[in-house]
Amino acid sequence: MGYSIRDERWRASFWRERNGSKIVATELYDEQNDPNETVSLADKPEHKALLETLAKSLPPVLTEPAPAKASSKKNSKAAAAKSAAAPAKTADAATADERGPKFDKLDAAKAGKITREYYPSHQSDAKSAGERFDKWDANRDGFLSREEFVTQGGMHPKAK
Numbered sequence: 290m291g292y293s294i295r296d297e298r299w300r301a302s303f304w305r306e307r308n309g310s311k312i313v314a315t316e317l318y319d320e321q322n323d324p325n326e327t328v329s330l331a332d333k334p335e336h337k338a339l340l341e342t343l344a345k346s347l348p349p350v351l352t353e354p355a356p357a358k359a360s361s362k363k364n365s366k367a368a369a370a371k372s373a374a375a376p377a378k379t380a381d382a383a384t385a386d387e388r389g390p391k392f393d394k395l396d397a398a399k400a401g402k403i404t405r406e407y408y409p410s411h412q413s414d415a416k417s418a419g420e421r422f423d424k425w426d427a428n429r430d431g432f433l434s435r436e437e438f439v440t441q442g443g444m445h446p447k448a449k
Contacts, residue, residue, distance in 0.1 A: 293413045294343045296394065300326070300413075301343040310350045315340060346391075392438040402432040 293302045298321050304314040317331040317340060330336050395403050395411060405422055412418035425433055425442035 292347055294346045295320075295411065295413060296343070297397065297411075299339060299343065301331070301340055303344060303347060305347075305350075308350075312344075388439045388441075389435070392433075392435050395438075396435070402434050403438065405431050408433060 290307055291302055291304045293300055298319065300318045300320055302316040303312050305312045315331040316329045317336055318326040319330060331340065408422045409415040409418040422433060425437050427437050427442045
């Protein structure tokens with residue numbers, strides 16, 4: 290599985306085993322000096338700390354579910370219903386503790402908001418980012434406030 294992480298200057302791709310945590314390959318590109326991404330700088334020792342910092346944003350490792358134990362049909366149906374009702378975790382389902390610093394990084398001007406034009410242009414998948422922006426812009430003002438970004442358009446848990 291490959292994951293790309295960007296900041297204002299760099300894009301790193303981390304390739305890890307499909308169901309493991311081991312990173313098997315890494316790419317690093319300087320978007321300012323090499324916007325066409327022709328030379329990976331991942332092997333340069335001077336970028337080790339940068340890669341470690343960017344890797345902290347990797348999503349958690351997803352594991353395969355354990356094989357089901359033999360049980361009655363009634364218990365199997367209940368377990369299946371419980372599993373189907375549980376929301377799936379995604380890379381975007383980060384906690385507020387993780388999302389706050391991400392907003393602060395995107396809000397380079399420290400204006401307390403991110404524009405509709407800016408947000409998708411600083412994501413690896415601009416189309417999906419635009420769709421997320423529209424979903425999260427709860428008051429439809431064309432900006433994402435920190436609160437909207439952290440709660441992904443929902444109400445802050447403390448305000449419920």
